[in-house]
Amino acid sequence: MNKAILLIQCPDQKGIVSDVSRFLYSYNGNILEVDQHVDEEMGMFFMRAAWELDSFSLKKDEIASRFEAEIGKKFQMEFKLHFNFPKPKMAVFVSKLSHCLFDILGRHHAGQLEVDIPLVISNHADLKPIVEAFGIPFFYIPVNTSNKDTAEAEQLALLKEHRVDFIVLARYMQVVSAEFIRHFPNRIINIHHSFLPAFVGARPYHAAYERGVKIIGATAHYVTEELDAGPIIEQEVARVRHHNTIPELVQIGQDVEKVTLSKAIKYHLDRKVLTFKNKTIIFY
Amino acid sequence: MNKAILLIQCPDQKGIVSDVSRFLYSYNGNILEVDQHVDEEMGMFFMRAAWELDSFSLKKDEIASRFEAEIGKKFQMEFKLHFNFPKPKMAVFVSKLSHCLFDILGRHHAGQLEVDIPLVISNHADLKPIVEAFGIPFFYIPVNTSNKDTAEAEQLALLKEHRVDFIVLARYMQVVSAEFIRHFPNRIINIHHSFLPAFVGARPYHAAYERGVKIIGATAHYVTEELDAGPIIEQEVARVRHHNTIPELVQIGQDVEKVTLSKAIKYHLDRKVLTFKNKTIIFY
Amino acid sequence: MNKAILLIQCPDQKGIVSDVSRFLYSYNGNILEVDQHVDEEMGMFFMRAAWELDSFSLKKDEIASRFEAEIGKKFQMEFKLHFNFPKPKMAVFVSKLSHCLFDILGRHHAGQLEVDIPLVISNHADLKPIVEAFGIPFFYIPVNTSNKDTAEAEQLALLKEHRVDFIVLARYMQVVSAEFIRHFPNRIINIHHSFLPAFVGARPYHAAYERGVKIIGATAHYVTEELDAGPIIEQEVARVRHHNTIPELVQIGQDVEKVTLSKAIKYHLDRKVLTFKNKTIIFY
Amino acid sequence: MNKAILLIQCPDQKGIVSDVSRFLYSYNGNILEVDQHVDEEMGMFFMRAAWELDSFSLKKDEIASRFEAEIGKKFQMEFKLHFNFPKPKMAVFVSKLSHCLFDILGRHHAGQLEVDIPLVISNHADLKPIVEAFGIPFFYIPVNTSNKDTAEAEQLALLKEHRVDFIVLARYMQVVSAEFIRHFPNRIINIHHSFLPAFVGARPYHAAYERGVKIIGATAHYVTEELDAGPIIEQEVARVRHHNTIPELVQIGQDVEKVTLSKAIKYHLDRKVLTFKNKTIIFY
16 A cells, blocks of 8 residues: 655644644545654654555645645644655665674565665675575675775765665664764664663673673664764663673573664654654654 | 543544544644544544643533534544543452552552542452551442342442442452443453463463463453453563462462553543453553 | 583482482582472472583493482482583474574574574475575475375484484474374474464464454464473563554564574573473473 | 571582582481572672471571581681571661552562561651551651761661661662661662663653653662662563653653562562672572
């Protein structure tokens, strides 16, 4: 089914739901899902509406401008209009750890993810054969302290060439530059291997072990310039015990990481995520 | 804040959200929450809308009839209109096990439940002193095989006298009659001490022990004539291990029971529950 | 590190732990892990002990007979002695659904499973290319109502040829015969796509949808003659809501299935599972 | 059943389990539970053994010295010997928030906690009537910036008078002094209302709201001089969403707090907790 999805944010006022739903109805739209949220502290209104496009009497290309003219302007809305076709294009960045990548490839192969994966980019060549067995091109771009700029330029060229919409860092063990991030604002999803804000930084499982926590976790978030501080999309946890060694924490954690990352990808793909002031609103 | 809450169900058609939200807006209603659900298999539409009443230009008593005339009739809606005042009145039925009752009393005392508790009814006198310490009248009505009818008549009289809106069976170890249930359709909440539909009946922890399950649970549901088969409101689970004896299963389970029951009470109080064909839609 | 693992069950008596640990110490064994469980209702004692083999003064082949002579006989023990080398051999049976298989292959590739996978057997050819990309032989053995006996004979021949120790049914959509099971008692692990004993049978997600449960689950169990009734090794659950369609329940459930199955495989591989009277004792 | 429980820690060596279990057997002890843990990084061995005392041929008062002479000295053990009688005495400190206190009182009333509660101490008088309805003395000791020393002296005198073994801070909103803590080393259990080490300090739910986390938690830990940094006994979490306000986070969190604290109390009472280097080993 061809769907349109509208994500809205604006100062809260009376009549928004009424006007938006009347707009959709007036052009014969069949509303499939509607969610709204009012942040009373900030005085902000957020809304997501999805409707069937086939019977809709506005052409795909007209919708945004008509909506702006009839509704958006009146309420000073920021809005984004998405369609579930053509499928968005997702690049996956990976290093050597395969668990998140394989989880994504498996779901994609099973038809669970409504996305095209035009390429996988890695700073190691290890995972090339299996990625290619799944029918996906693999690009090996080594990264070190001296070539980081050129490596990112090469990555960006590939992303542009394949018209990539968003990027998933599937345990990609490199910090991406602020410059790189500016090309994909709120469109780079990272999986951090801890329950943020606990244990920021490079070795969270070691830190968790040292502190003796009874639960570990993982956090999927949009990448912003400040490391591990971007808007949180999803978090999951798992119970651990005193006898778990660091390698065991890593393994238990990896199961959490892959589930958390895949959920975040799903929310992003379904256009269920709004971001505001470094927080996310997830209409699941 | 004075609020009105509207719960709607009707055959699915275009324009319902639009018409309902326009209705609320046209009388100057500030929508606080709106949720909707379409059951595509049944072709049914469900909606919950909450709005501020203070600025609303219809009088409290006019709303239902106006809504029926302007909207309800057109879409063949079944709808219910609720207000968050005066507080609803909840009776609690209990036997000897105190964990669910104390959990409810504690929450009520802490101001977590927007409800009045005019009475607790029990077939045992044990818990009377503590219930009364919480300032709530306690009625001891013994029940046995020979006096069940008169006991229920006595209960019903008390419930009527105290104008009780709904009943919570907080591990009340008696089966209530079909006749009794008819006085409170979808207004009796029971906590069953298993993850239904596994382990219906009287001794679910024993059955769980026998089967060697690794997880046990509890189910809060509306009471219908068929035992343990009413619409499920909430379920929770807890992990158990081979070394847990039946008394330990009971204790672990009781923690699950009280949390599950309290969640169900909250949903019911917040008018977040719709029932249709023995299932619930919970707009949390 | 080379390890020996001893699994014991016998009638409960005083002195068992003392005698077993003294036996290990007397031959210079360094105990790594020891767990015990007494089932007071059955009057049974269960124990698992793991120790380093390198410094142990008994030869690998002598241990069982010495233990029987010095300890086992005295306490009427049933015991099994395992070593963590050579790696056990695990066959995976699969149909068309790939999620459990891919999860296993991914973990194996990442070195998480101390097991050899000499072959994957399927009644469909679909997954052959990817299995082979992971370097594992794939055998396509079609099964239908008329050839079931010969298909199982062919499977058994392959399992024998590859000296398979145990079998994982990774959503293998065929019922295996009692005759087949007798070749692998408590050595066939199945994943059932429900929280048993709720929803036995072929379409548990449909049944869960019909009943309107708020939590779904998966159960890994050893296969016995009675369908879906074997000893439960592990169970996991996930929360669902009224708006989840059956396909969504299936997807949410598949995530639970793969995690549950992989945990069960780990327990089995680590020799942490004892079975007694259709229940398991899991020393994790 | 009268039980003895032995908690041991010492440098790891061969033969400890063998010697300890032989000791117990030699005096006719029936071992009920035995758990051990080796911290390979620290080279430390930890053990817990529980046995029936009725048939034990050593007198209660002789056990410790005999064990020290026969076993402890040889392995340079630190050990503690506990009995499940007489019941330990637990003091509860509380301020105005009642949820943890009521949970403890409810469990105690239901016979779930093998402990005496000789007194509740509070810096507010609010909860006095209900505590007394449960039959427990309530002491109101106001605390402010100028009287902290004398208040603690008064508290200590009461604790001494009632021969209190350990203290539970059930959302007691005061920081206790280092001097006070020294009277009860690893015998003061606090519930912190966040998933430590995330959100230390006074307003964790506000901080969690600001950061936009998707999961909140609670941490029960022994109190040490460094605030919120003592050994973690138990942690639990709950899922939250973007629409949850801070008061809702508080309520959701309070459910987690009370469950977490009660679990920690249980572990402590069952003598299942060993502490080493600011971490706990929990033999549950």
